[in-house]
Amino acid sequence: IIDSPEEIEDKVEYLISLIKSSSCVVVYCGAGISTASGIPDFRGPNGVWTLEKQNAKQSPTEGSPSFEEAKPNYAHFALLSLAKSNFIHFIVSQNIDGLFLKAGASRKYLCELHGNFFLDECNQCFTRYVRKTTSPTMGLKISNMPCPRVGRPCRGFLRDTILDWEDELPIGEIKLANQYSQKADLAICLGTSLQIVPAANMPFICKKRKTNQGKVAIVNLQPTKFDSKADLVIHDYVNNVLMKICKSLNVEVPTYSEQTDITKYSQAFKKWI
Numbered sequence: 001i002i003d004s005p006e007e008i009e010d011k012v013e014y015l016i017s018l019i020k021s022s023s024c025v026v027v028y029c030g031a032g033i034s035t036a037s038g039i040p041d042f043r044g045p046n047g048v049w050t051l052e053k054q055n056a057k058q059s060p061t062e063g064s065p066s067f068e069e070a071k072p073n074y075a076h077f078a079l080l081s082l083a084k085s086n087f088i089h090f091i092v093s094q095n096i097d098g099l100f101l102k103a104g105a106s107r108k109y110l111c112e113l114h115g116n117f118f119l120d121e122c123n124q125c126f127t128r129y130v131r132k133t134t135s136p137t138m139g140l141k142i143s144n145m146p147c148p149r150v151g152r153p154c155r156g157f158l159r160d161t162i163l164d165w166e167d168e169l170p171i172g173e174i175k176l177a178n179q180y181s182q183k184a185d186l187a188i189c190l191g192t193s194l195q196i197v198p199a200a201n202m203p204f205i206c207k208k209r210k211t212n213q214g215k216v217a218i219v220n221l222q223p224t225k226f227d228s229k230a231d232l233v234i235h236d237y238v239n240n241v242l243m244k245i246c247k248s249l250n251v252e253v254p255t256y257s258e259q260t261d262i263t264k265y266s267q268a269f270k271k272w273i
Contacts, residue, residue, distance in 0.1 A: 001223065003235045011234045012244045015188070015217050018232070019245070022186035022215075025088040027079060028203050032191020032220060033238050034097050036073035067117050067134050068263075071256045072103035075190070078242040078253045083109040085251050090180040094192065094199050096162055101130065102261045107273060111176045113169055113199055115161035118263050119272060122147035124156025126172065129269040130262050138162035148269050158269070169198070181205040185214040191238045194224045204229060 082088045091110045098118035117134040137160045147156040187203035194200040206214025217232040258264045
């Protein structure tokens with residue numbers, strides 16, 4: 001379901017006015033922002049679970065690039081440019097594909113609730129390090145690689161950051177996400193069907209305040225069960241909406257280059273800051 005061009009123009013104009021008038025804009029991202037990079041989502045028209053339900057002969061990941069080959073798309077760069085320009089203030093992602101990292105994301109703007117295939121973490125000092133290849137394990141498995149921290153050794157070992165289904169969300173990431181969710185006066189949900197908790201509930205924390213309630217906007221191709229609770233729902237491709245926003249706000253959006261992809265140019269296990 002895609003809204004008519006006229007509807008999209010009107011709705012995006014309203015969203016831009018909300019962004020301009022808000023002091024803390026938090027963006028919540030799901031798998032839908034990575035489909036333009038060739039990585040399948042779950043519930044979209046060609047999503048993993050959609051195709052499984054249809055008993056599709058083609059595997060949803062057939063022909064998809066590996067995480068190492070995948071490049072960030074316009075959405076990743078647009079969101080980081082909007083963050084650097086102070087139009088948005090934090091990004092909460094459920095994706096583990098490492099595309100924000102490849103686009104140049106700093107920890108200042110981003111938390112990844114379910115981990116990142118290109119980040120390992122020390123099990124003692126919790127410093128995070130960038131990998132040049134995807135992690136060979138998941139489920140927070142501790143490796144035999146000592147923490148490469150400079151200075152006084154912490155005697156820790158690196159582990160992957162990818163959550164398995166039964167793993168609890170990392171305390172540090174969920175604390176950050178909750179902190180910004182409570183401060184937000186505008187929550188924007190991009191490319192997420194809002195099915196996985198607690199991430200699905202976070203955008204609506206801002207509406208629970210007794211005074212100065214926040215607003216929630218949802219941009220997704222499919223309807224979500226939270227549409228009726230949102231102040232604005234746009235059915236369109238995330239990239240189309242972000243292009244209109246960045247053009248209106250005069251925000252320049254770079255394109256991908258291996259020279260600025262930290263998983264390509266840096267030495268292995270560089271500290272992520």
